[in-house]
Amino acid sequence: TVNGARLWQSLMDLAEIGAYDDERTGLRGVNRLALTDVDAAGRRQVIAWMEQAGLTVRIDRMGNIYGRREGSHPTAAPVLTGSHIDSVATAGAFDGCLGVLGGIEVVRTLNERGITTRRPIEVGVFTEEEGVRFGTDMLGSAVAAGRLTLEYAHALTDRDGLTLGGELARTGFDGPVEVRLDAPHAYVECHIEQGPVLAENDVEIGVVTGVQGISWQEITIHGRAAHAGTTPTHLRADAGLAAAQIIVHLRSLVDSGDYGDLRATVGHLIVHPDLTNIVPARAELTVDLRNPDDAQMARAEAALAAFLRDLAGSQPGLSLTTRRMARTAYVPFDNGVQKIIAQAADDHGLAHISLLSGAGHDAQEIAALCPTAMIFVRGEYDGISHNPREYSTPEACAHGIDVLATTLLRLANQ
Amino acid sequence: TVNGARLWQSLMDLAEIGAYDDERTGLRGVNRLALTDVDAAGRRQVIAWMEQAGLTVRIDRMGNIYGRREGSHPTAAPVLTGSHIDSVATAGAFDGCLGVLGGIEVVRTLNERGITTRRPIEVGVFTEEEGVRFGTDMLGSAVAAGRLTLEYAHALTDRDGLTLGGELARTGFDGPVEVRLDAPHAYVECHIEQGPVLAENDVEIGVVTGVQGISWQEITIHGRAAHAGTTPTHLRADAGLAAAQIIVHLRSLVDSGDYGDLRATVGHLIVHPDLTNIVPARAELTVDLRNPDDAQMARAEAALAAFLRDLAGSQPGLSLTTRRMARTAYVPFDNGVQKIIAQAADDHGLAHISLLSGAGHDAQEIAALCPTAMIFVRGEYDGISHNPREYSTPEACAHGIDVLATTLLRLANQ
Ligand SMILES: NC(=O)NCCC(=O)O
Ligand SMILES: NC(=O)NCCC(=O)O
Numbered sequence: 168t169v170n171g172a173r174l175w176q177s178l179m180d181l182a183e184i185g186a187y188d189d190e191r192t193g194l195r196g197v198n199r200l201a202l203t204d205v206d207a208a209g210r211r212q213v214i215a216w217m218e219q220a221g222l223t224v225r226i227d228r229m230g231n232i233y234g235r236r237e238g239s240h241p242t243a244a245p246v247l248t249g250s251h252i253d254s255v256a257t258a259g260a261f262d263g264c265l266g267v268l269g270g271i272e273v274v275r276t277l278n279e280r281g282i283t284t285r286r287p288i289e290v291g292v293f294t295e296e297e298g299v300r301f302g303t304d305m306l307g308s309a310v311a312a313g314r315l316t317l318e319y320a321h322a323l324t325d326r327d328g329l330t331l332g333g334e335l336a337r338t339g340f341d342g343p344v345e346v347r348l349d350a351p352h353a354y355v356e357c358h359i360e361q362g363p364v365l366a367e368n369d370v371e372i373g374v375v376t377g378v379q380g381i382s383w384q385e386i387t388i389h390g391r392a393a394h395a396g397t398t399p400t401h402l403r404a405d406a407g408l409a410a411a412q413i414i415v416h417l418r419s420l421v422d423s424g425d426y427g428d429l430r431a432t433v434g435h436l437i438v439h440p441d442l443t444n445i446v447p448a449r450a451e452l453t454v455d456l457r458n459p460d461d462a463q464m465a466r467a468e469a470a471l472a473a474f475l476r477d478l479a480g481s482q483p484g485l486s487l488t489t490r491r492m493a494r495t496a497y498v499p500f501d502n503g504v505q506k507i508i509a510q511a512a513d514d515h516g517l518a519h520i521s522l523l524s525g526a527g528h529d530a531q532e533i534a535a536l537c538p539t540a541m542i543f544v545r546g547e548y549d550g551i552s553h554n555p556r557e558y559s560t561p562e563a564c565a566h567g568i569d570v571l572a573t574t575l576l577r578l579a580n581q
Numbered sequence: 582t583v584n585g586a587r588l589w590q591s592l593m594d595l596a597e598i599g600a601y602d603d604e605r606t607g608l609r610g611v612n613r614l615a616l617t618d619v620d621a622a623g624r625r626q627v628i629a630w631m632e633q634a635g636l637t638v639r640i641d642r643m644g645n646i647y648g649r650r651e652g653s654h655p656t657a658a659p660v661l662t663g664s665h666i667d668s669v670a671t672a673g674a675f676d677g678c679l680g681v682l683g684g685i686e687v688v689r690t691l692n693e694r695g696i697t698t699r700r701p702i703e704v705g706v707f708t709e710e711e712g713v714r715f716g717t718d719m720l721g722s723a724v725a726a727g728r729l730t731l732e733y734a735h736a737l738t739d740r741d742g743l744t745l746g747g748e749l750a751r752t753g754f755d756g757p758v759e760v761r762l763d764a765p766h767a768y769v770e771c772h773i774e775q776g777p778v779l780a781e782n783d784v785e786i787g788v789v790t791g792v793q794g795i796s797w798q799e800i801t802i803h804g805r806a807a808h809a810g811t812t813p814t815h816l817r818a819d820a821g822l823a824a825a826q827i828i829v830h831l832r833s834l835v836d837s838g839d840y841g842d843l844r845a846t847v848g849h850l851i852v853h854p855d856l857t858n859i860v861p862a863r864a865e866l867t868v869d870l871r872n873p874d875d876a877q878m879a880r881a882e883a884a885l886a887a888f889l890r891d892l893a894g895s896q897p898g899l900s901l902t903t904r905r906m907a908r909t910a911y912v913p914f915d916n917g918v919q920k921i922i923a924q925a926a927d928d929h930g931l932a933h934i935s936l937l938s939g940a941g942h943d944a945q946e947i948a949a950l951c952p953t954a955m956i957f958v959r960g961e962y963d964g965i966s967h968n969p970r971e972y973s974t975p976e977a978c979a980h981g982i983d984v985l986a987t988t989l990l991r992l993a994n995q
Binding site: 191255256257297298299302304360361362363379381383389391392393394395396397398399400402405407408410411412413414415418421422430432433434435436437438440441442443444445446447448449453455457492524525526527549550551552553554 | 605669670671711712713716718774775776777793795797803805806807808809810811812813814816819821822824825826827828829832835836844846847848849850851852854855856857858859860861862863867869871906938939940941963964965966967968
């Protein structure tokens with residue numbers, strides 16, 4: 168078993184970098200958007216911890232960081248673990264960080280025990296997993312796995328028009344190493360569940376069977392600014408109303424039950440000029456769809472597209488454009504790795520179940536390169552995440568990393 | 582008749598102060614929010630023009646500006662005209678400015694003709710008519726008329742938390758004069774229609790019978806930030822969805838026809854934290870209702886309040902608060918002043934109709950002090966306003982101010 172107290176301390180220390188006081192909840196949250204100054208500070212802290220643990224650090228052209236512990240067969244493909252340390256703007260301390268700091272904690276434990284594995288073990292930190300700054304999630308791992316190109320990623324811009332490539336250079340994380348990853352032997356990622364299933368089933372550990380599909384798009388609606396008092400309703404092209412109709416329609420698609428286990432979220436929404444007595448001339452919103460079934464996802468996307476076509480005709484002068492931000496299919500994880508994880512949980516006497524991930528994870532990208540699976544750790548408060556209330560107990564975190572340690576050890580000795 | 586070319590030149594000159602290039606339309610718009618630096622610059626220009634026209638200028642504690650031309654009976658109550666020069670953020674050149682610059686043009690014309698009226702004539706410029714910066718419209722005139730207190734107005738804040746009182750002091754428009762206005766003999770305001778009615782009826786001049794009721798409130802919705810991928814729909818408290826439901830419901834109230842000539846607009850709408858994969862924790866929106874019938878307005882407000890109560894119960898963890906921003910009843914204008922305006926239009930050979938105002942105007946506040954009515958000038962493009970496309974022809978503007986001149990002359994010789 169790993170040193171749970173040391174793991175917890177590193178989680179709490181990292182959470183201070185980018186910490187903020189949440190006015191609503193009175194809690195301390197984390198705001199560490201990818202490639203901001205605080206993310207860079209967090210990265211430097213993680214690199215320092217890696218080096219203290221004896222890892223050899225390399226940084227690639229996407230800013231992905233890898234810390235390597237040699238094995239007795241240095242030429243054997245390494246076993247990779249890791250996650251991300253970028254966060255959303257209203258985050259807690261655990262999302263992503265548990266996987267990175269847990270990986271480092273496993274290395275510290277192996278060092279203390281004097282254990283040498285056959286294969287090298289590497290701990291990865293992937294850039295812009297959240298996708299909230301540059302619009303595409305799992306970005307660093309997707310480029311490492313070859314699904315997206317480096318050029319695409321470098322050209323992405325944030326809301327201020329800053330490019331990812333520019334921000335990599337500014338923060339000094341435009342590393343020299345080729346991004347495309349040589350196939351590891353296996354990849355295992357430990358992450359908080361970010362949902363209620365483990366707690367509802369009263370188990371400690373989730374063996375993740377795969378990740379549901381994710382569809383992100385941005386919709387821009389062009390209407391016409393007009394005076395709220397004088398403009399007859401039939402002469403309006405109200406972009407804000409159209410945005411509201413999309414949001415309400417998305418919920419009706421979910422509630423219909425006709426699209427399987429569809430989830431739909433509009434998290435970003437702005438209107439322009441955003442003034443009390445002016446009919447909005449323009450609205451911009453994002454649509455986040457999730458579905459474990461690729462065919463149902465495609466049907467839901469088609470239903471939304473049809474609704475958008477009708478909507479454009481519903482008010483004269485209204486037009487809409489859509490932009491694809493991110494799209495991933497359902498990704499099944501490797502059965503063999505899942506079995507090793509389940510066995511490791513049993514070895515530690517920890518109850519476990521198998522479950523599908525609702526959130527996207529770097530593991531779904533690396534799964535294209537090698538056998539991959541994930542370990543989920545349960546969260547409190549219905550597993551709330553992307554929220555300062557996000558919380559997993561010290562015990563839950565340590566249990567997850569115990570399972571990670573045992574799993575990595577087995578894989579690294581294969 | 583007045584000098585239409587000179588009037589037009591002053592409208593175009595004032596529109597340069599706070600001008601911006603509208604990216605969408607390619608047009609030049611005006612952004613001169615109340616008590617910003619550009620509004621202060623516009624005020625100084627107007628004061629310079631007033632002084633050139635021989636007016637004696639005074640500024641009150643609300644920043645309202647009055648330019649006075651003496652009459653042969655200086656102790657007789659003056660005839661007041663005027664309007665405002667503050668604008669919304671996406672405005673044209675005419676809203677408010679026509680009434681102020683038209684008033685100055687009338688004075689110039691009287692000066693050139695060597696005409697002395699029995700009563701003094703005053704031209705007023707009222708502060709924050711639009712209500713978009715500090716949240717309450719017709720603010721300067723409402724305080725001048727005694728409907729709102731100076732303390733209330735000074736304490737209002739903009740989105741950056743700056744107070745109106747502080748901004749008055751900063752811009753140097755915290756004048757020494759008592760705000761409460763001594764009852765004028767009459768008030769007449771010339772304004773663009775900001776709607777399609779005059780053009781549809783192919784007439785030049787509108788004799789305004791009154792102003793419909795205005796109800797502004799701000800609604801804040803508190804939900805719970807949560808992960809878009811992992812949070813089951815039934816566990817969400819989605820503030821953005823609730824905002825969308827309000828917007829769609831408001832349109833259904835309008836479309837039902839059950840609330841008379843109700844108009845409803847949500848012009849301001851923000852969500853927090855405003856990120857793609859986070860269920861909105863908070864939403865803020867404004868509701869602008871208009872109704873020419875006070876009873877129907879009250880019914881519409883009650884229907885909205887009932888909907889909000891139900892909405893709060895529709896998702897566990899959702900709560901709502903509302904804040905009243907502005908509320909005015911239907912204001913009928915004086916029949917006698919309307920008759921003089923109609924007669925003046927006839928004298929100038931200009932076709933006219935009577936109509937109700939869809940927009941709020943300073944005239945509705947001053948109407949509490951003295952006989953009041955308004956002259957409307959037609960606009961192009963369905964009378965679009967609060968938009969850079971807002972446009973009235975030089976001829977239409979001159980015709981409106983011709984009618985204003987004749988009306989003021991008659992009233993000032995009563
Ligand atoms: N785990 C996680 O929060 N990933 C971000 C991508 C997503 O929205 O699922
Ligand atoms: N005339 C005008 O635009 N007034 C602003 C107040 C309103 O929204 O009606």
